[in-house]
Amino acid sequence: MPAEAAMVVEGRTRDEDLVHEIEPAVQEELIKHPGKWAALTRSEVIAIRDTPAAAYAAARSAGIESPILYHVPDPRAGYSYF
């Protein structure tokens, strides 16, 4: 089977179905803060803090009831699960 055919799902190519779990603009903002904790939505960074609790609290104060809590990886810190 040609490779192109393998990529087709129900009449559409899979690349037409790309779904971002976190919007690219948010990803690019996050990587400016390696090692920090962020509270965000899929489309907006709400708060950047040193601890998860502080980031979560800041988001709640901003009216975000259930933010995504995200630890920004620090590639300079050596091995990371990220």
Added chain:
Amino acid sequence: MPRIPGTHVGTGPDGAEIFRPIIIVAIEIGGLVIRVPALVDSGADNTLVPESFVAPLGVDFSKLAPGPGGLGPGGGLDTRMCHGLIRWEKEKVVLMTGFLVAEPGKGPDTVLLGRADFFRLYVPRFHWHKNPPVFDLDPVARNG
């Protein structure tokens, strides 16, 4: 099933851009919910959740039943079994009703989705040759 772009997490020491296969999951315990990233990790035996993610949901690590433990890159790791839901909200599915929690201050800084549970529900296919890299998560039911 949608194709998911890798999440850009930074630039490595060699200047290469680093992408990771991440989905956003919701952990639900006792009516409380926290939304966090989860790494699709074929190197993880079981799904593992940082203690810092479940503590705000009222979980006391010391009161959890012992898990199998593990030997990660950092050495021995105390893990405990925790009852709770992990949902992939975007796909409207419950991924699991129980998971392991890593001891406080150790282990990963994100959820690791492992082989014994998540990989029995989804068949991951990674396409690292694409720019940016993408990955597919096909439900097992569709693949037989």
